[in-house]
Amino acid sequence: xxELGELLQTTxxxxxxxxxxxxxxxxxxxxxxRAFAMDGxxxxxxxxxxxxxxxxxxxxxxxxxxxxxxxxxAGTPA
Numbered sequence: 001x002x003e004l005g006e007l008l009q010t011t012x013x014x015x016x017x018x019x020x021x022x023x024x025x026x027x028x029x030x031x032x033x034r035a036f037a038m039d040g041x042x043x044x045x046x047x048x049x050x051x052x053x054x055x056x057x058x059x060x061x062x063x064x065x066x067x068x069x070x071x072x073x074a075g076t077p078a
Contacts, residue, residue, distance in 0.1 A: 004047070004069040005040035011059045012037065025058040026051070041070040 012022060019037065023030040028051050035045035036055075047055070047070060056066040 003040045003042075004066070004071075005037055005043075007061070007066065007069040008033075008037040008055070008059075011061060015059065017059075022055070022058060026054040028054060041072075 012018070017025075019030050019033040022028070022033050026033075032045055032047075032051070033055075035043055036047050036051075039045065041047055049072065052066050052070055052072065053063060055061075056063045059066075
């Protein structure tokens with residue numbers, strides 16, 4: 001499975017979405033989305049579970065794939 005940053009970059013590129021367009025779809029601030037895409041979940045800005053759920057929905061990705069990429073343990077409520 002891809003790390004969160006790689007997963008976001010690949011999916012955003014494939015769907016022709018900028019960080020701003022994804023921010024408009026999710027309500028997550030653009031700088032946070034850029035940080036997630038650049039640094040993944042291990043960078044200085046950590047995504048919340050709610051943000052991961054929103055990103056999965058906006059990008060049409062299965063939530064378990066996004067949680068795995070963000071290294072959220074299985075069984076953790078999302």
